[in-house]
Amino acid sequence: MSLGPAEVGKIAHLARLAIRDQDVPAYAHNLSAILELVARMDAVDTAGVIPMAHPLDMAQRLRVDEVSEANQRERFQAIAPRVEAGLYLVPKVIE
Amino acid sequence: MKPLSETAMHQKTIAQLSAGLTAGEFSSEELTRLFLERIEQYNPSLNAFITVTDDIALEQARAADRRRQQDQAGPLTGVPIAQKDIFCTDGVRTSCGSRMLDRFIAPYNATVVEKLNAAGTVMLGKTNMDEFAMGSSNENSFYGPVRNPWDLDAVPGGSSGGSAAAVAARLTPGATGTDTGGSIRQPAALCGLTGIKPxxxxxxxxxxxxxxxxxxxxxxxxxxxxxxxxxxGAMAGFDPRDSTSVDQPVPDYLARLDQALDGLKIGLPKEYFGEGLDGEVARVVDAAIAEYRKLGANVIEISLPNSQLAIPAYYVIAPAECSSNLARFDGVRYGHRCDNPKDLLDLYTRSRAEGFGPEVTRRILVGAFALSAGYYDAYYLKAQQIRRLISDDFRRAFEQVDVIAGPTSPTVAFNLGEKVDDPITMYLSDIYTIAVNLAGLPGLSLPVGFVGQRPVGLQLIGNYFAEDRLLNVAHRYQQVTDWHARAPAAFA
Structure with a gap:
């Protein structure tokens, strides 16, 4: 499968990545080459094969639903790009 | 080999340094200062470290020396190591080789770091790596490429390229790495080291x-x-904080190291010796297999028929998981944020575009595409089915043999810049290592010779939780050969 500039733009939007116009052709070329490599899977009939999500086929372990971590808000906010009064600041969402 | 007493301190193995510390021949502080001096002297030519943690190292070294005086030392107490910059280190920048995390000071320690600290190791610094561990040459780092100590024109491999170069150049006796498709084994092979992906x-x-x-x-x-x-032995073990951690006791990996190899069944997958394997690498690997025959092993040919599907399946599964995992980097809570975002979407898209390099961007895009509506079955589900077939190949092979052996990488280290513009060619460097990750098996690479002045690695693949067997099989070879003791001349 080969991807054109419009498709790259659509995927970049899904992935929330601002790709510069001048870089789109190179990404289209490389992504198409990767998908061509990936397409070698199509030569194999996998009907009835159970998909493998975990190498040891283990189930995800769950823990008891109780608080296990202490609050460290100030520590974590010390590395945030912008905070004020204990809140993370982002551009205005609602006009 | 020279007798131990005549071996320069930086040439000693961890086991030898541990013995020296125990015998009181030198202190951890002396040892640590020596390696910090070597890093200062040699790192500018290699770029193996992103951050050197002098103060922490000396503090930990003094603490280790005190612990030893109080008879509370273990075998690793006072031994300097380096941490790949993918492991969070409390209070120390943890960049993951990315501009995205250039100013990220981790607020906690990774479990691996905690465990090594508890064993008393001394952290010299954080090593360079391909951005977010995506790469096979260490050329994808925001902090610039790493050079191979054996030949400064060559790449060290990746993604744990900084760890590999640092150990090979004797800037540290050991280091941590991570391996998603070969990122411990391939750089270990290209730099002449021993490395194990559990x-x-x-x-x-x-x-x-x-x-x-x-x-x-x-x-x-x-x-x-x-x-x-x-x-x-210090790194492994159950961790309730990792929901995929396996609750199984850690064996004493030293206990079985010396076990004889008589009757060991080694399988050589015919698919690992075909087209694409460099002829000179093949000769070196054949010589290593001949050595194993002399050690008493029975060598038989086996088949892993779906081997050629490992790279295609990997380049769906890994990007899909990467696009999900890296969605957390949104410029809000930590990491890079763009200047003057005009709205929230602009904040997300520009922060991410500025924070990620081209290879990471490519893999996020491939993953986002594979997981997008209408394509999931054709890509992600199909890749997971292929993953099952690959895993089944190994399961059948281990009914016949104890370990599987072959080349770690199809070539020796390539030149800087040689493959950087062609992602597909770069991906093929991991053709023999990727299937092991898909199956979840342990794999080890050990040095078995050279082509010119560039090292060749032999990969050993074991059954689930057979790390002790792999280490034993590698150790016995290292008792009768000295490839592992060779040092690059410029750093001897």
Missing amino acids: TYGRVSRWGMIAYASSLDQGGPMARTAEDCALLL
Whole structure:
């Protein structure tokens, strides 16, 4: 499968990545080459094969639903790009 | 080999340094100062370290010396190591080789870091790596490429290229790495080291920045199998904070190191010796297999028929998981944020575009595409089915043999810049290592010779949780050969 500039733009939007116009052709070329490599899977009939999500086929372990971590808000906010009064600041969402 | 007493301190293995510390021949502080001086002297030509943690190292070294005086030392107490910059280190920048995390000071320690600290190791610094562990040459780092100590024109491999170069140049006796598709074994091979990727779930992933969560696994890189056994013993074990960590006791990896190899059944997958394998690498690997025959092993040809599907399946599964994992980098809570965002979407898209390099961007895009509406079955589900077929190949092989052996990488280290513009060619460097991650099996690379002045690695693949067997098989070889003891001339 080969991807054109419009498709790259659509995927970049899904992935929330601002790709510069001048870089789109190179990404289209490389992504198409990767998908061509990936397409070698199509030569194999996998009907009835159970998909493998975990190498040891283990189930995800769950823990008891109780608080296990202490609050460290100030520590974590010390590395945030912008905070004020204990809140993370982002551009205005609602006009 | 020279007798131990005549071996320069930086040439000693971890096991030898441990013995020296125990005998009181030198202190951890002396040892640590020596390696910090070597880093200062040699790192500018290699770029193996992103951050050198002098103050922490000296503080930990003095604490280790006190612990030894109080008779509370273990075998690793006072031994300097380096941490791949993918492991979170409390109060120290943890960049993951990315501009995105250039100013990220981790607020906690990864479990691997905690465990090594508890064993008394001394952290010299954080090593360079391909951005978010995506790469096979260490050329994808925001902090610039790493050079191979054996030949400064060559790449060290990747993604744990900084760890590999640092150990090979004797800037540290050991280091941590992580391996999602070969990122411990391939750089170990290209730099002439021993490195082991444990069974998935053996080493905690907590605090290890995620790339592809169903494949990522941390492990040690050092000069010998014995040193890897010492480090892995400290790193491995159950961690309730990692939901994929396996609750199984950690064996004493040193206990079985010396076991004889008489009757050991080694399988050579015919698919690993075909087209694409460099002829000179093949000759070196054949010589290593001949050595194993002399050690009493029975060598038989086996088949892993779906081998050629490993790279295609990997380049769906790994990007899909990476696009999910890296969605957390949104410029809001930590990491890079763009200047003057005009709205929230602009904040997300520009922060991410500025923070990620081209290879990471490519993999996020491939993953986002594979997981997008209408394509999931054709790509992600299909890749997971192929993954099952690959895993079944190994399961059948291990009914016949104890370990599988072959080349770690199809070529020796390539030149800087040689493959950087062609992602597909770069991906093929991991053709023999990727299937091991898909199956979740342990794999080890050990040095078995050279082509010119560039090292060749032999890969040993074991059954689930057979790390002790792999270390044993590598150790016995290292008792009768000295490839692991060779040092690059410029750093001897």
